[in-house]
Amino acid sequence: MAVKIGLVGTGTVGxxxxxVIQAHKExxxxxxxxxxxxxxxxxLSPDExxxxxxxxxxxxxxxxxxxxxxxxxxxxLIGGTTVAKSIVLKSLAAGKHVxxxxxxxxxxxxxxxxxxxMEAGVELAFEAxxxxxIPIIGPMKHSLQxxxxxxxxxxxxxxxNYMLTRMAEEGIAYDEVLRxxxxxxYAEANPSADVDGFDAAAKISILASIxxxxxxxxxxxxxxxxxxxxxxxLEAAANMGYAVKLLAIAHxxxxxxxxxxxPTMIPVDHQLAKVNGVLNAIYVIGDxxxxxxxxxxxxxxxxTASAVMGDxxxxxxxxEQGIKPVPGIDPIMGCLEDRGLPIHPVDxxxxxxxxxxxxxxxxxxxxxxxGVFAKHNVSVHSVLQRGQKENGTVNIVYITHVAKESAVxxxxxxxxxxxxxxxxxxxxxxxxx
Amino acid sequence: MAVKIGLVGTGTVGxxxxxVIQAHKExxxxxxxxxxxxxxxxxLSPDExxxxxxxxxxxxxxxxxxxxxxxxxxxxLIGGTTVAKSIVLKSLAAGKHVxxxxxxxxxxxxxxxxxxxMEAGVELAFEAxxxxxIPIIGPMKHSLQxxxxxxxxxxxxxxxNYMLTRMAEEGIAYDEVLRxxxxxxYAEANPSADVDGFDAAAKISILASIxxxxxxxxxxxxxxxxxxxxxxxLEAAANMGYAVKLLAIAHxxxxxxxxxxxPTMIPVDHQLAKVNGVLNAIYVIGDxxxxxxxxxxxxxxxxTASAVMGDxxxxxxxxEQGIKPVPGIDPIMGCLEDRGLPIHPVDxxxxxxxxxxxxxxxxxxxxxxxGVFAKHNVSVHSVLQRGQKENGTVNIVYITHVAKESAVxxxxxxxxxxxxxxxxxxxxxxxxx
Numbered sequence: 001m002a003v004k005i006g007l008v009g010t011g012t013v014g015x016x017x018x019x020v021i022q023a024h025k026e027x028x029x030x031x032x033x034x035x036x037x038x039x040x041x042x043x044l045s046p047d048e049x050x051x052x053x054x055x056x057x058x059x060x061x062x063x064x065x066x067x068x069x070x071x072x073x074x075x076x077l078i079g080g081t082t083v084a085k086s087i088v089l090k091s092l093a094a095g096k097h098v099x100x101x102x103x104x105x106x107x108x109x110x111x112x113x114x115x116x117x118m119e120a121g122v123e124l125a126f127e128a129x130x131x132x133x134i135p136i137i138g139p140m141k142h143s144l145q146x147x148x149x150x151x152x153x154x155x156x157x158x159x160x161n162y163m164l165t166r167m168a169e170e171g172i173a174y175d176e177v178l179r180x181x182x183x184x185x186y187a188e189a190n191p192s193a194d195v196d197g198f199d200a201a202a203k204i205s206i207l208a209s210i211x212x213x214x215x216x217x218x219x220x221x222x223x224x225x226x227x228x229x230x231x232x233x234l235e236a237a238a239n240m241g242y243a244v245k246l247l248a249i250a251h252x253x254x255x256x257x258x259x260x261x262x263p264t265m266i267p268v269d270h271q272l273a274k275v276n277g278v279l280n281a282i283y284v285i286g287d288x289x290x291x292x293x294x295x296x297x298x299x300x301x302x303x304t305a306s307a308v309m310g311d312x313x314x315x316x317x318x319x320e321q322g323i324k325p326v327p328g329i330d331p332i333m334g335c336l337e338d339r340g341l342p343i344h345p346v347d348x349x350x351x352x353x354x355x356x357x358x359x360x361x362x363x364x365x366x367x368x369x370x371g372v373f374a375k376h377n378v379s380v381h382s383v384l385q386r387g388q389k390e391n392g393t394v395n396i397v398y399i400t401h402v403a404k405e406s407a408v409x410x411x412x413x414x415x416x417x418x419x420x421x422x423x424x425x426x427x428x429x430x431x432x433x
Numbered sequence: 434m435a436v437k438i439g440l441v442g443t444g445t446v447g448x449x450x451x452x453v454i455q456a457h458k459e460x461x462x463x464x465x466x467x468x469x470x471x472x473x474x475x476x477l478s479p480d481e482x483x484x485x486x487x488x489x490x491x492x493x494x495x496x497x498x499x500x501x502x503x504x505x506x507x508x509x510l511i512g513g514t515t516v517a518k519s520i521v522l523k524s525l526a527a528g529k530h531v532x533x534x535x536x537x538x539x540x541x542x543x544x545x546x547x548x549x550x551m552e553a554g555v556e557l558a559f560e561a562x563x564x565x566x567i568p569i570i571g572p573m574k575h576s577l578q579x580x581x582x583x584x585x586x587x588x589x590x591x592x593x594n595y596m597l598t599r600m601a602e603e604g605i606a607y608d609e610v611l612r613x614x615x616x617x618x619y620a621e622a623n624p625s626a627d628v629d630g631f632d633a634a635a636k637i638s639i640l641a642s643i644x645x646x647x648x649x650x651x652x653x654x655x656x657x658x659x660x661x662x663x664x665x666x667l668e669a670a671a672n673m674g675y676a677v678k679l680l681a682i683a684h685x686x687x688x689x690x691x692x693x694x695x696p697t698m699i700p701v702d703h704q705l706a707k708v709n710g711v712l713n714a715i716y717v718i719g720d721x722x723x724x725x726x727x728x729x730x731x732x733x734x735x736x737t738a739s740a741v742m743g744d745x746x747x748x749x750x751x752x753e754q755g756i757k758p759v760p761g762i763d764p765i766m767g768c769l770e771d772r773g774l775p776i777h778p779v780d781x782x783x784x785x786x787x788x789x790x791x792x793x794x795x796x797x798x799x800x801x802x803x804g805v806f807a808k809h810n811v812s813v814h815s816v817l818q819r820g821q822k823e824n825g826t827v828n829i830v831y832i833t834h835v836a837k838e839s840a841v842x843x844x845x846x847x848x849x850x851x852x853x854x855x856x857x858x859x860x861x862x863x864x865x866x
Contacts, residue, residue, distance in 0.1 A: 016721070019721075020579050020721055023581075023720070023721075024579065024580075024581065027581065030768075030769065030770060031646055031767075031768040031769060031770070032578070032762070032768065032769065033759070033761070033762075033769050127576055133721070133722035133723065133725065134725055135568070135571075135572035135575075135576030135577060135725070137576075138568075138571060138572060138575050138576040139568035139571060139572060139576075142568075142571050142575070142743060142747060143560055143568030143570075143571040143572075143740065143743045144568060144739065144743060145465070145743050145746050145747075146453050146457065146738070146739050146741075146742035146743045146745075146746060147457075147739055148456075148457065148460065213464055271707070271728065274704070274707055286739060287456070288449070288452075288453055288456075288566070288735040288736065288738055288739040288742075289566035289729065289730065289735070289736050289739035289740075290566065290729065290730045290733075290735065290736050291728075291729055291730070292566065292567055292568070292727070292728060292729035292730075293726075293727075293728035293729065294725070294726070294727060294728075295704065295724075295725060295726035295727075295728065296722065296723065296724060296725035296726065297722065297723045297724070297725075300723075302721040302722070302723065303721065303722050303723055305579070305721055306577065306579050306580055306719060306721040306722035307576065307722075308579075309579035309721075310575060310576045310577060310578050310579045312579075313578050313579060314575060314578075317759070320759075321756065321759060323754065323756055326466070326750070326753075326754060328466070329465070329466075334464075335463075335464040335465065336463065336464060336465065336466050337463060337464070
């Protein structure tokens with residue numbers, strides 16, 4: 001019996017999924033005995049469906065998929081958290097299995113989606129939501145399941161990794177590299193989701209939920225982007241033996257879950273430091289397996305479609321075998337019970353900091369800043385002037401010893417309040433050894 | 434209901450499995466609702482079982498596990514292809530699911546083991562057989578299943594990677610680094626399985642079987658080890674911008690499957706070139722996903738136990754859900770039908786070669802060798818003398834243009850037959866761009 005698929009979204013990833021089915025439909029039959037039938041395709045654009053050769057399956061009304069009793073699996077690839085949420089919830093309620101790449105939706109409404117899938121006794125699969133084509137959800141839920149995961153560190157946003165790589169290798173300024181990334185289609189016209197770290201935050205919230213058997217939502221993730229990073233910072237980091245990456249981090253601590261996204265210095269010989277351009281890589285450390293890493297294309301039509309269709313095949317196999325999800329297992333966390341581990345507030349963390357202050361080039365500034373660091377007990381390892389003096393502004397770089405986040409924030413706030421000192425936003429980079 | 438486990442083998446990996454169960458038994462219950470009960474432990478050494486705290490479960494007769502109707506899953510961790518084969522076949526015949534890390538057994542008797550598991554309608558799981566703790570079998574069989582895999586390239590033997598890394602970084606001679614690896618427990622007293630490439634050959638035969646839906650056995654793998662590699666070669670490679678790794682390679686070609694293990698030069702900026710020491714990494718390229726890589730500890734007690742116990746949990750989950758394997762799906766290849774793709778003979782391949790000849794330091798040698806290369810139409814890119822003259826021997830390094838393997842072999846055979854030319858085994862390294 002054919003497994004009937006309703007595809008919602010014919011953009012980059014949706015188009016890739018159509019291509020996978022067209023290329024490998026006969027292979028899936030021969031190898032796995034699975035007949036995947038694309039039954040209906042919903043899109044705002046009939047032209048996209050026609051261009052993909054599936055114009056005959058086109059509808060612009062997703063209800064024709066959600067309400068079609070013949071359809072077994074709905075693939076949601078429109079993104080966003082409004083219409084997509086309706087489509088997913090209605091599909092689940094109608095007893096359809098759902099495969100999605102929608103990290104924002106999962107990170108915002110994980111509990112609601114999980115409850116709906118469990119209530120309906122259907123699958124909710126989302127390998128493509130993190131790391132594009134890279135197998136990461138599957139390995140965490142299966143191959144690594146004998147472990148207690150202690151840490152995840154990932155480069156999970158290709159746009160910002162591309163920008164940081166170009167800034168580091170060629171010294172191109174932030175605004176210029178963003179413009180080029182937009183021209184190449186790596187960054188959107190409104191780049192906020194990428195450059196402000198929100199996309200990475202959604203992804204790490206999903207990984208942390210699985211790793212720690214606790215519902216972590218996007219709001220739980222301390223999130224800072226790369227908008228204040230300048231080639232000066234990357235050069236300074238390189239001189240110190242570090243690469244700067246926008247890392248998504250989740251650590252299990254004694255106090256709970258430390259989960260955050262921010263520009264991070266990592267030693268140049270760390271495996272993640274060598275992951276450049278639009279590529280993604282995710283480090284997962286487990287108590288028995290030790291360090292593992294997963295590397296590949298974190299976005300793009302074909303890689304992401306590979307992950308989506310891997311899920312569809314898995315779901316189809318279970319449909320054909322008559323297997324229902326294990327009752328009570330949350331489809332996102334992959335466990336019976338939300339352990340409810342608390343979020344370890346960033347303010348309580350201690351680490352080393354790199355902070356670059358664009359300040360007034362006048363006497364007294366350095367002394368005033370030194371006083372602020374001393375007042376808040378933030379011990380300084382080194383102070384250096386970086387780059388050229390420009391229009392009365394110089395860049396002063398502080399490297400701290402291990403300091404408490406709350407104390408560093410107090411330093412930043414107080415320096416910002418000093419008269420005629422700061423000439424721009426400081427660039428703050430945390431150091432992960 | 435508890436899932437009852439019979440463990441055969443209490444060495445490095447078996448001990449690790451006991452530790453996983455002891456550490457996480459309650460976690461598996463809480464998170465997954467699975468009660469894993471270690472019911473019986475078979476070993477030649479009661480002392481090992483006692484030291485692990487499972488002396489009460491000890492037997493030295495594996496038949497007490499194989500014939501125990503209470504036992505659901507047998508973990509085979511004794512290695513080798515004789516007694517292990519009996520244990521696995523008897524367990525399968527008795528309707529028990531089998532989890533094994535035994536690459537040599539799978540690579541030699543894959544067809545027989547698969548047939549026995551299918552006949553009995555039970556699982557045969559083997560994530561730990563390749564890459565130790567690294568999830569690789571799972572990703573290939575699940576997350577990547579929407580792809581046609583085109584290439585696999587892996588560093589899958591930690592012993593030889595450790596030796597090559599030390600030789601490259603410190604210039605230590607082969608014999609000395611082998612001695613040190615043996616002292617550290619990285620290499621066995623008889624190191625042949627590692628240094629001659631047989632362990633890697635078994636592993637790539639398993640991965641190729643899955644990737645290409647064709648039974649590839651260890652005998653199908655062209656296998657060369659690292660015994661002729663000297664620090665001279667690693668230094669020469671580094672000067673040319675290459676690292677030397679013992680790669681396990683499987684490519685899908687128009688003619689079939691190109692599968693081999695041999696020392697290989699790869700560009701230093703390739704992700705695999707940066708994998709050093711005992712670590713393993715496997716590159717998998719699929720037609721949709723593009724390049725992916727999996728990295729971690731390829732051996733050792735805890736990492737390998739992580740993979741074994743991940744399989745045990747997966748099997749336990751299926752037992753609890755009453756799920757049988759899909760009839761007709763070969764448990765090793767993961768597909769219904771052996772496509773029977775032919776092995777593409779190495780002799781027909783063409784690539785670039787690095788060849789170092791230890792030769793007599795006398796006039797006429799270079800001219801004689803040049804004549805042999807010319808006679809067999811192997812075009813030479815460069816010829817260099819490397820290292821110091823010693824006891825009348827000099828090392829002459831040839832880099833060829835792309836040449837046919839059969840022609841290069843003819844060159845080697847003819848140079849070996851020349852009177853008073855060769856003073857030792859040539860070192861041959863293939864170049865993978």
